[in-house]
Amino acid sequence: MKGGMLALLSLTLVVVGFSTAGDGLAQAGPTITLAPATATNAVGSDHTVTATVGNSLAGTPVTFTITAGPNMGATGVCNPINCSITASSNDVTFTYTGSGGTGDDTIQACIFENPCTTATKTWVAATESPAPSPSSAATASPTTTAAAGSVTPSPTASAAATGSPTRTAAGLPITGGKSDDGGTSWTALLAFVAGAGLIGAGTFALARRRS
Secondary structure, three states: OHHHHHHHHHHHHHHHHHHHHHHHHHOOOOEEEEEOOEEEEEOOOEEEEEEEEEOOOOOOEEEEEEEEOOOOOOOOEEEOOOOEOOOOOOEEEEEEEOOOOOEEEEEEEEEOOOOEEEEEEEEEOOOOOOOOOOOOOOOOOOOOOOOOOOOOOOOOOOOOOOOOOOOOHHHOOOOOOEOOOOOEOHHHHHHHHHHHHHHHHHHHHHHHHHO
C-alpha cells in the first residue's frame, strides 16, 4: 500500500513538471526591435525604419505610428505592402517623408497592441548649396590683322632720298604739250633737237659745194 502511494506521487510530479515546462514555452511571446534607433536627416527627405519580429508566425502584422514630433500622425509605405512578416523574412520596413519641419519624431512599431518599440528621428533644416560665383569675363586684347593682299608697313621709316627726282616713263606725256610738272614736253624738245641737226647738216653740205 505504501509502495503504491509512492509510485502514484512520483507519476504526478512528472506530469506536473512536463506541464510546467510546456506552459513556459507557450508563454514565450513575440518580440520586436526597430532600427535605426536614432537618425538625423534634412527636412523633406525620406526616412526608413526596419522592424524585426521574433517568436511569431508568418502573417503577423506590424503597426507603425508616429506618435510625436513635427510629423506626428503622418502615414508611410510598408514593405511588404501589408506590413506583415512572411515565412521567409521577419523584417518589415516603413518609409515616410519628413515634410513637417524641424524637430524630433517618435516612431512606434507594435505587434498587435503589445509588444511595442520606438525609435527617434531628428529632422534638421536642409542646407542650401551656395550659388556659384560668376566667373570673370575674359578681356580680349585688340589684335590688328592685315587684310589679304595688303602691304604691312615696316616699323622703321627709311630716310627719304635726296637729290633730283628721277622721272619715269609714266611721268611723260604720250604726245606733245607740256609735261606733268609744267615744263616743256620731252617730245617737243627732241623734235627741236632733230630739226636743228638737220638744218646744221644741210648748211654744212651747202658750204662744201661752194668751196
